[in-house]
Amino acid sequence: MRQAESSERRTLERHSIPLKIFDRETGALLGCSENINAGGLMLVSTGPIPTMTEIQIWIELPGEEAPDKIEMTAFTAWSSFSDSRPIYYCTGFHFVDPTEDKLDRIQAYIDGQSS
Numbered sequence: 251m252r253q254a255e256s257s258e259r260r261t262l263e264r265h266s267i268p269l270k271i272f273d274r275e276t277g278a279l280l281g282c283s284e285n286i287n288a289g290g291l292m293l294v295s296t297g298p299i300p301t302m303t304e305i306q307i308w309i310e311l312p313g314e315e316a317p318d319k320i321e322m323t324a325f326t327a328w329s330s331f332s333d334s335r336p337i338y339y340c341t342g343f344h345f346v347d348p349t350e351d352k353l354d355r356i357q358a359y360i361d362g363q364s365s
Contacts, residue, residue, distance in 0.1 A: 265360050267283060269309055281294050288348075292343070294339070299341045304326075306321070311359045323346040326342070
């Protein structure tokens with residue numbers, strides 16, 4: 251894919267917010283988000299995550315009283331070594347059919363971090 255096509259496809263602003271991302275099936279911590287928006291996130295992890303697959307995840311949004319746990323399905327679109335930290339892997343997750351409620355909760359958290 252050409253660089254212009256890639257940038258044209260990305261229409262949502264990315265936000266650099268570190269959030270813990272877990273595997274819903276095992277409960278294991280997959281890694282932390284490097285950036286996130288309502289369409290997906292970039293995960294930084296210590297091990298590779300298979301690409302072109304769907305994975306059941308949950309995102310931990312820190313809260314004042316308790317974390318907000320958002321469960322969703324994500325598609326792993328790409329993976330590579332981190333440019334700035336070569337011992338880590340970066341994986342692009344695209345959210346698969348998230349509900350409006352889940353998107354609203356993610357966006358509200360992002361908006362709260364930006365202010």
